[in-house]
Amino acid sequence: MKSRVIVITSGKGGVGKTTTTANLGTSLAMMDKRVVLVDTDIGLRNLDVVMGLENRIVFDIVDVVNGKCKLKQGLIKDKRFEGLHLLPAAQTKDKTAITPHQMKNLTNELRQDFDFILVDCPAGIEQGFRNAIAGADDAIVVAMPEVSSVRDADRIIGLLEAAGLRNSQLVVNRLRSKMVRRGDMMDIKDILDILSIDLLGVVPEDECIVVSTNRGEPAVMESASRAGAAYRRIARRMMGEEIPVISFDEPENLFYRFKKILKMAR
């Protein structure tokens, strides 16, 4: 299998890049792929705690690119899943501690040993972003169904295209189908019409994400989590399986059924 370097980005902060990276990486590893998660959010590292690996960090990405340690020493092996690794960000430096050129070399070195190299990008469009996309073959753009998030996603897609990444795919995160149904949230079609890029998947708003982040266990490990199920589907799609994008929905509540009946009566 040819290895792929995929950057997970969004422009706007806090829309779910790190959550998406952790869950897709874990899910791919559960399907026996060799996966490394690279945290490029230098100064604000988080992927380690979301993965529950924070206590095992010795070296970080800056140590690796500066030759303070070997690449193998910087990688943390996840004991839960064969083949899953994390390269943590540095916490005490800033985004200029590494360069796009170094990032490119790093991802190329990682290609030797991994099927998927998932790069968790920091928010913003400055050097942290440029570092994160430097070695990428493809990009996953994460957006929430809100005006500001979709607007930033549009800007990011433009910047990715300018950098030669023309096949970005969209993950819509934190969709609330109840709000969509009552006309108070943009739906997937609205967002796709506006951004005109391919849809990779839709992840519902789900309290399980908070619980799993508390525990340091990605939601894909929890079979009952709806967000986890959505991420597992996305991972299968990344493996080339053709499965329909949206198949989750909240159970219809009484109010919605009542509304439907009224609609039919009109």
Added chain:
Amino acid sequence: MDIINRLLGRENAGSRDIARERLRLVLIHDRASVSPNFLNALKEELIRVIREYMEIDEESIIVDLENEDNSVALVANIPIRGFKRAANE
């Protein structure tokens, strides 16, 4: 009123349509201003075409996007110095 609209399933009672419309408008501006070349290139091209028909004040041409009520317009202000005399057939 709101609750009645919702009960009857009139979707436009919600804020979704507003969001979609605002996003559409803001992205027209964003996309145009992100490439600073876009308006300049357009301006150059306009000058080239119009010069064929009339004498214009090329220095004081203004080409810009302007917000109308719920649309964005391309507004060009092109001062005319004079018309070329139509050639006698």
